[in-house]
Amino acid sequence: MNIKSSQLLVEEAQKRIETLKPNQVKKLVENKEITLIDVRDVRELWKEGTIENSKHIPRGMLEFWLDPESTYYKENKIKNIKKMVLYCALGWRSALATKSLVDMGFTNVAHVDGGFDALKKIGLKVVVKKRK
Numbered sequence: 001m002n003i004k005s006s007q008l009l010v011e012e013a014q015k016r017i018e019t020l021k022p023n024q025v026k027k028l029v030e031n032k033e034i035t036l037i038d039v040r041d042v043r044e045l046w047k048e049g050t051i052e053n054s055k056h057i058p059r060g061m062l063e064f065w066l067d068p069e070s071t072y073y074k075e076n077k078i079k080n081i082k083k084m085v086l087y088c089a090l091g092w093r094s095a096l097a098t099k100s101l102v103d104m105g106f107t108n109v110a111h112v113d114g115g116f117d118a119l120k121k122i123g124l125k126v127v128v129k130k131r132k
Contacts, residue, residue: 006092009096010092010095010096012099013095013096013098013099014095016099016102017095017098017099017102017109017110017111018098018109018110018111019091019095019110019111019112019113020085020110020111020112020113021113022112022113022114022118022119022121022122023122025085025112025119025122025124026119026122026123026124028083028085029051029053029124032082033082033083034082034083034084034085035055035081035082035083035084035085036051036053036054036055036085036086036087037054037055037056037057037084037085037086037087038050038051038054038055038056038057038087038088038116039057039058039059039062039086039087039088039093039094039097040056040058040059040088040089040093040116041058041059042056042058042129044089045129046129046130046131048116048126049126049127049128049129050116050126050127050129051087051116051119051120051124051125051126051127052124052125052126052127054087055077056129057077059088059093059096059097062097062100062101063100063101063104065077066078066101066104066106067104082108083108083109083110084101084106084108084109084110085109085110085111085112086098086101086109086110086111086112087111087112087115087116087119088115088116089115089116089117090114090115090116090117091111091112091113091114091115091118092115094111094112094115095111097111098110098111
């Protein structure tokens with residue numbers, strides 16, 4: 001079977017999307033110019049926490065929660081939203097997720113190079129995500 005590797009899909013996505021460095025994201029967060037979107041699985045958030053004030057939209061539900069025609073649409077997830085900046089653990093899932101949103105027609109979207117790990121290292125506050 002001849003399939004594209006996940007790495008190739010990520011590389012192709014990165015050519016079509018905006019990628020922000022962690023220091024750029026930190027400045028944008030401090031200036032309240034963006035909304036961070038954590039696309040990791042909820043179990044990752046329970047285990048490791050999430051960046052303070054991030055919205056959680058799991059990767060598997062992203063397109064459905066943000067599509068007004070979907071039965072899963074969650075208007076409150078994007079109501080009054082600024083530029084969406086997606087992140088995952090290392091930046092691979094968020095690259096694919098960002099490309100998917102661009103394909104849907106979203107224009108004010110980017111992702112974080114290095115993901116959650118890079119945001120933690122740059123000093124953004126991590127908060128505990130409690131189980132409901």
